Amino acid sequence: MLSSGQIARLVEGREDDPFAALGVHPDGKAFTACVLLPEAVSVTAYRLDGKMAGTLALVDPAGLFFGKVAVRKRQPLRYHAVFPDGGEYRFIDPYGFGPVLGPLDDYYFAEGSHGRLFDKMGAHPIRHEGVDGTHFAVWAPNAGRVSVVGDFNRWDGRRGLMRRRQDAGVWEIFIPEVGPGVPYKFELLAADGTPLPLKADPFAFQSELRPSTASIVAAPPAHVWGDDRHRDYWAKADARREPVSIYEVHAGSWQRDEDGNFLSWDELANRLIPYVVGLGFTHIEFLPISEYPYDPSWGYQTTGLYAPTARFGEPDGFARFVDGAHRAGVGVLLDWVPAHFPTDAHGLARFDGTALYEHEDPRKGFHPDWNTAIYNFGRREVAQFLINNALFWAERYHVDGLRVDAVASMLYLDYSRKAGEWIPNAQGGRENVEAVDFLQQMNKALYGTHPGVMTVAEESTSWPKVSHPVHEGGLGFGFKWNMGFMHDTLRYLSREAVHRAHHHDDITFGLVYAFTENFVLALSHDEVVHGKASLLHKMAGDDWQKFATLRAYYAMMWGYPGKKLLFMGQEFAQRAEWSEARALDWHLLDHQPHRGVQKLVADLNRLYRSRPALHARDCEPEGFEWVLVDAAADSVFAWVRRSPSAAPVVVISHFTPVLRQGYRIRLPAAGLWREIMNSDAADYGGSGAGNMGSVTADEDGWASITIPPLGTLMLELDYIDWDESRLTPG
Template sequence: MHTQVSLSSITRLIDGTHENPSSLLGPHPVDYRGSQAVAVRSYLPEAKAAWVVERSSGERRPMRRIHPSGFFEAICESIDRPAQSRKMNEDISAKSKYHIQMTNDTGKMIDMQDPYAAPSILSDFDRYLIGEGKHHQIYERLGAQLRTVDGQSGVNFAVWAPNARSVQVVGDFNGWDGRKSVARSHGDLGIWELFVPTAKAGDRYKFRIHGMDGSWIDKSDPFGFAAELPPLTASIVTDLNNYQWEDADWIERRAEWNPLHEPMNVYEVHLGSWQKGPGRTHGWLDYKDLARRLSEYCHRMNFTHVELMPVSEHPYSGSWGYQTVGYFAPTSRHGDPNDFKFFVDYLHKQGIGVIVDWVPAHFPKDAHGLRRFDGSALYEHEDPRKGEHPDWGTMIFNYGRNEVRNFLIANALFWLDKYHIDGLRVDAVASMLYLDYSREEGGWEPNQYGGRENLEALHMLREFNVAVHENYPGVVTAAEESTAWPGVSKPVDDGGLGFTYKWNMGWMNDTLSYMRNEPIHRKFHQNELTFSLIYAFTENFVLPLSHDEVVHGKGSLISQMPGDMWQKFANLRLLYSYMWTHPGKKLLFMGGEFAQWNEWNDDEGPDWILLDFATHRGVQQLVADLNKLVIENPALHQFDFTNEGFEWIDCMNADDSILVYLRKGMDGAPPILVCSNFTPVVRTAYRVGVPHSGFWKEIFNSDGEAYGGSNVGNYPGRKTFGEEHHSRPDSISVDLPPLATVIFRLEH
């Protein structure tokens, strides 16, 4: 019998340009001698001979070579086409009736499942959710999924590339010869899929895309779970289900945790430079080593959380992770995915939360990444006015496309699901909200109503926050948002964006601007400190002194402080004391906790050798004590976001540059009195009005000798003496040390 396959179809298959290889390969019904039969076809370029073997009887039917390139066919009268499995989330196993045997040049006999006989991994429900852009677990369908088909283990590859002419899977399993693994198309979804029985965990792979523009390019897997160490760019087949988590107690407690009322002291860390290891590649420590070192340090410093600059795979180390290519892959610089799971697990068991930076605002132009993925503007906009970021030379996601929005939201949930992450800090939110962000007149296109708001991005951010909070109780989201956009941290149902927190960039800018002034000039800038309390409770604010404040020529925090050496350290201690007692959760970038002198350099990291000096150890101890103070005193954390937790005592004494205020907690929590002197002049017997009579114990003094100060203070405290002051019924007389904060707690 002559084959029913045309020579032109076989030629296009061999060339890798066939638009639907599954229409040729695998089992297909044919008319044979007046009856229905099945033609089984395979492209086996390395085969000397091949057979179709029926599973029930074991009968072997020889396959005819119908093209010298290695295109084989057998006509089988008794084989049915395999049934498709359509139940969602089941361990899918094809009910195929045959397998293929072949011999190669060495005479070795090889048994293999026919990739084109395997049913799709996509159920009807999967297809519906994908079409709606609501498949929040799409990472369990696309990418490289370990799978068993009819007893044969392999990998199911699937990728969204709706405008591609053809897609091949290339990797270690096929000698990087894409002709051997041409994916089949689900045209209605734009997804290409193939089960490869010879692939296994640990194999490197890419998708070879024949783009709509006629080009061929190898792309990393957008859903790849692991990647090669840069500058290599292949994805790696990975099993994400073989790690035994031990943090169930933490997850249970987290679900009951109220992120608005609990203490939160965040240590921001760049894993690649926090500490270095001699003899390692670029000095990078592995995740396990980092877990032990970082958890011990956070315990000693009383940080409740670490925030990691992006850990998703990125080709350029100098981007610090903010130019992400592998959105689903923790960077291989520090180990494999299980090593990163160990990192999170270990910190959880030590009582430390893990927040990661997430970057949905833009992605880089690297050829192996998302840009023009299938030869078209797929993940980005075609119009550069919407699709390209002018500041960073990167691409902007097309948030209005269902599949792109699904990709991003599923990615966020992926880190919470597979890696038990406790929070996501969303980078560069302002650039997402405004169509004219950093653009000149005429360089942007208004929305459908003529406005500058990016309505598609707003929709994506709201859907993201709703999905996170509904599915993962206790997990937090934080927005780095630098404008006055209203309701960033208000619930979506109330018209907000739904974030748990918003970074208070206004407080950061005003406070650092004030602190850079010489003390003699500060009386003219008192409003830079007091202004933040006008809007402090309009959002759920985090007070950030992040990596952005110690790079690009800004210098380290201590180098930004004015005065001689003693005053620089005193000013830094004063800054931290003011920050830790101001309403809002706290975040400090690594190195700042011990007064790093040099601006942060990601190649070198903090100068830990500075801890050989008492002045730097003093600042480190001060930060540890401030963290402990916040944790142990409800008045310093329970009402960070409502005005019932704050009360000015004196904010008008600009001439002396003094601030006095109360922090208050829930019923029964003793109030905290904070007195800050922003000049180097000691203020003795300074009268302070208080709302309650009794003994006010001095519980903290940033001028303490242990911190490197002059030890002017009020130990053990001050008792009220029944005289009204500052419109309060009672008062105390205190000594205010130079460039320092003293903190009192009412003791009945």
């Protein structure tokens, strides 16, 4: 018989060892069964083969039933309950099943080295001990009790009490006959018995659509992938020497349907993938698509790192999107946010009543910029949770890489903090050595297990070796956003043309450090919101000058060392600032100047991908040399891009509205140089000034060139004259 203490703990929902009381247990040579079914008036037990095992008696008015059952060994039973209104309920008792996790899971989890947590934690539909159901597991080492709740137990935490795995701090239970599509949450009591808000599953693979916040049991991945060719190519490639041109997208506002609703993943695939292919981009980069509660956060306030947001349909839809992109030759990158997490009640904050995922001390655990919590990177279980998430997206959804948001905020303990608001590291410094170790371990794990996947850091300071290997003392990222290029060039182009001569180094300075990292030149979403104006309206001058300058800027950028990134709308010169609440202004393409910019971007991508000189040495100084660096009075810049066994390309950018005819410049080789790009071409909406398709350099390399107003030219040495031995020095 149960003790009075056990009965009290069970009916009050305070029992932390439910398997010791509920289910089938030996009683001498017989067996008894115990089940909690509040409001039931009678309960009959049956074996799973259908034979009746006995009738249980009500031993507590709260709904605790107990009695002898006719079985020969411990086993699961099916209960048939009757309620006062005559309603009936049949279910298989979860307390008749053994654990699913094993001692090795406990060991590797506690050690922080488990590389397959997404196969173990969360909700997994499985067949266990001959019965179909779902296994639930959650980490909550300081909780007094944890339950899984849902419609299957009337959201009653007393009926979903989980088994505590003491060595790992993990709680688990197998719930029979629960399958995909079922909403659930975890109900926890703090160590002192205080009830906590219902929590979504940190490892949920699917979530309800906001404002609902429950997790959903997700079916095992059903998508049949057909992207081997794409993945094999990138697994063998050196991404630094490949053309990488990224189209950054906020999936909720690129386009909407005719009623203003979000497009589904399948609708996005049908529209976005062909559009990106037509423009020649190599990759799509999505702003965060992990589940998040608040639309204006753009996804950067994520509460469900393992679940594609429900805004665009079920998870398999995202898998179909990625596969479709890969089959079309386009990679997919995800914005990934380990820098902070929101404090929504259903999320990770104080998950088990303690600062589990974050730091207890707000000087380390609270982010003043975003009003969010900060992960405790020094806690091995937390680092393991995040590293597994990076591995999860690469494995489960075949994503080609992660752009890691706000890395600088992770690296510095005093980031956005005043004196006295931060805690120095053990050496008295401001560097967050725990975050450094986490980033290094994440990059090692991802690159070590998924060849072809890349990581990109948004890091806004001069932290050394961000994109250098870990074994060389680096953080291990593949690439780093070049924030300096973005800020310096936009500052330069925002000045009236007459003043640019005095700020020549805004353009030239970037080449001092251009090869210290593997850079991505990013003109991102952050530059076209919050009153910063669209890229078009950042350009100085009247409307004609704005368009001409923007075209010249893009062409300069595509000729500048580094991989490329444009945020959606910039490819057709969106006039208004971006807003996540509405689609882009596609009607602008009814106007020739906007169509011209779009055509220019497509042609730039075509050139960039087809000319090794423009991409194969993006990250190496051997691929760049100044041709004209000191023409400040004319606001002219010229350089040559090179790659072994490829014709060199000279880039000439000019940022005044003056037509310069007969401009003398010494090219790197004698011979015929074909004009392969002119941002001032009439097709792009320009004046049409140029060189009739080519220029000829004399035996010393000197040529007279027509440089269009506010224009960029690209000149390629004709293959007939291509001979490395004929290159002129310097």
